[in-house]
Each structure stands twice: as structure tokens, then as C-alpha cells.
Amino acid sequence: MIGHSIQRAEFSSPLVTRFNFGETARALEGAVIEGIRRRGKQIFFDLDLGILYVHLGMTGKLLWNVAAGKYARAILELDNGTLVYEDIRQFGRVEFFESLPEALQRAGPDALDVTFAEFHSRLKNHRGQIKPLLLNQTFVSGVGNIYADELLFAARIHPLTRASRISKRRAELLHTKLIEVLQLAIEHRGSSISDYVDGAGERGSFQQMHNVYGRGGKPCPRCGALIRKIAVAQRGTHYCPRCQRA
DNA sequence: ATCTATTCCTGGCTGC
């Protein structure tokens, strides 16, 4: 898409585009895509006129040259193909900005790039529980509910552990697993539990490798104890009570 | 600073 221009834009969801969808569509016509970036779950299309921001939320999909379905909320016709944004629940965003709003710049370092020194210094400063902290995108950008559970399992940390009380040694393991688990998930094209597909419309397979997420009541693959499911910060949280001690 | 609950949506599943 880089170097190509948007011929026509069509938006049909005021929620996804934050109510200004007529303006958004007009603003994009004729724009040239100069680059595409990502930080955590935030996707940025750098245009000559501004920035197109995309966040998939819970059920968003970005499709390149795949026929638009019932839940298409935005369609961008480029001179070399068509990008469609689909989203059943409309918690995602496709927004145009001339410059990036301050709120979006508050995101923390990308989970794949954060150094241990930075990760550790941020971790030490938080007295709250580790699971909600991992979900906080201003702490580290890019960890969602599935991967928070999976990487806490990999690092053998109980989800309710106070962040500031995690030892340096254990923090090193958590930092290593943060990158390892996400890299492995990317290699397997993500977790397709119900809706998620990649740009070509293909499902990922990492859901088959989940150790704890979605496995409440089933045996831990490491020790056989039954995986427990609790609510933490109103999010379903799965862990092994034997491998991840409080 | 941190916590909790609520809200925005639609659809799938379960149990009656």
C-alpha cells in the first residue's frame, strides 16, 4: 500500500469513526500513504495529509483485497487494491487525524521492543496487581487478555501478585516470556477464537497452543492441576493454581 | 496512584 493513493473512501459506522464519518471519508480522498507503523495494538497509516489511526478492538479485521462482508464499516479503495475494515461489535476505531491526539501518544513502549531495564523500572513503580498492569497500555503497549494470561503462566506468576513485589530475577523471566510468547503467537498468525483473521482473511492457529486461556477446569499441561478461572479487573483470568503460586 | 464498576455494541452459547 505504501506509495499508493486513496481513490475513494466509504464509511458506514459513526461509532468506529467517532461520528465524523462524512468528513473522514472526504478528507481521505486523494491522500497518499507514505508509511505504515504500529505500536502495540495501534496501527498508523502515515498519509501526506495526516494520520489514519486503526485499532481492531475486540472484533475488528483489516482485509486487503478480500470481498467486504456484512460488517464492513470502512472501505478504502486505493489505486492498487481495496482495504476493508470489518467489525461486528464496533469497539474498534478507524479515525483520521491531522496530528496525533495526546491520548494516543500516551501508549507505553511496544511489548516487543521494551528493554529489560525499562520494563523493570516501570514494574517496580507499580503497587497494583500484575495482571491489570499488563493490560494497561501505558505500561507496555500490545498485551491483551489472552497474552497476559499466557505469559503469566509461562513466567509462573500468579495474576494477583503485586507488581512491585516481583523479584528482579522473576521480572527477567516475565520480560523474556513477554517477547517469547508474543513472537510465537505472531509466528502462528495469532489467536482465532471466534472472529480474528489476518489481512488475507486467514485464521491464526495459536489458540491451539494456549496453555491456560479458555482452559478453565481443564488440566494444566505442565503439572496436571486443574486450571482455575477467576475475574481480575472484570476480565476473565486463567491460571494454574499449582504452577502460579500467590 | 489505584481500585471498581459501567459503558459502548453484536452474536454465540447455555439452560430452561
Place this chain on the structure above:
DNA sequence: TGCAGCCAGGAATAGA
């Protein structure tokens, strides 16, 4: 077969 209730990959927001 219908229907109520609950749950779901996110995250902003209000109030304590």
C-alpha cells in the same frame, strides 16, 4: 423453537 441471561481478543470514564 423461543427466549432470557451470560459471556466475549478493548479501553475510556466516573467515582471512590
